[in-house]
Amino acid sequence: xxxxxxxxxxxxxxxxxxxxxxxxxxxxxxxxxxxxxxxxxxxxxxxxxxxxxxxxxxxxxxxxxxxxxxxxxxxxxxxxxxxxxxxxxxxxxxxxxxxxxxxxxxxxxxxxxx
Numbered sequence: 001x002x003x004x005x006x007x008x009x010x011x012x013x014x015x016x017x018x019x020x021x022x023x024x025x026x027x028x029x030x031x032x033x034x035x036x037x038x039x040x041x042x043x044x045x046x047x048x049x050x051x052x053x054x055x056x057x058x059x060x061x062x063x064x065x066x067x068x069x070x071x072x073x074x075x076x077x078x079x080x081x082x083x084x085x086x087x088x089x090x091x092x093x094x095x096x097x098x099x100x101x102x103x104x105x106x107x108x109x110x111x112x113x114x
Contacts, residue, residue: 001098001114002072006063007035008083008091013061019082020065025075027114029064038088060091066098068111 008016013030020028034057067075076093084090103113 001066001068001101001111003096003098004063004065004067004072004075004079005094005096006065006079006083006091007033007060007093008063008079009085009089010059010061012083012085013063015082016063016079019078020075023074023078025065025067025071025078027065031062033060033062034058035060037092058089066101066114068114 006016010032017028017030020026036056036058063079065075065079072095076095079093100109101113102109106113
């Protein structure tokens with residue numbers, strides 16, 4: 001099993017959620033986060049005569065999905081395809097091994113609990 005953690009643009013969350021549902025992945029979590037990367041933020045000019053302000057932490061969304069090893073590549077590609085705009089700041093996808101999953105309600109473990 002793997003945890004797929006994707007950092008994406010906030011406006012792409014619905015596209016990613018719908019794309020995952022279309023391939024049968026409905027269990028996911030998301031949270032609003034702030035981050036920066038190569039994009040290095042944006043420079044904002046505030047009014048006349050003021051110094052420009054750099055905002056170097058931009059709003060992003062972190063999406064977490066746990067899937068079987070067999071589904072990892074398909075889910076990653078689905079997220080990438082749905083989140084891509086082709087511009088700097090599209091995000092990153094991280095794949096993290098998961099040693100065990102246990103469903104709290106039933107006690108199911110492993111792939112059955114996903």
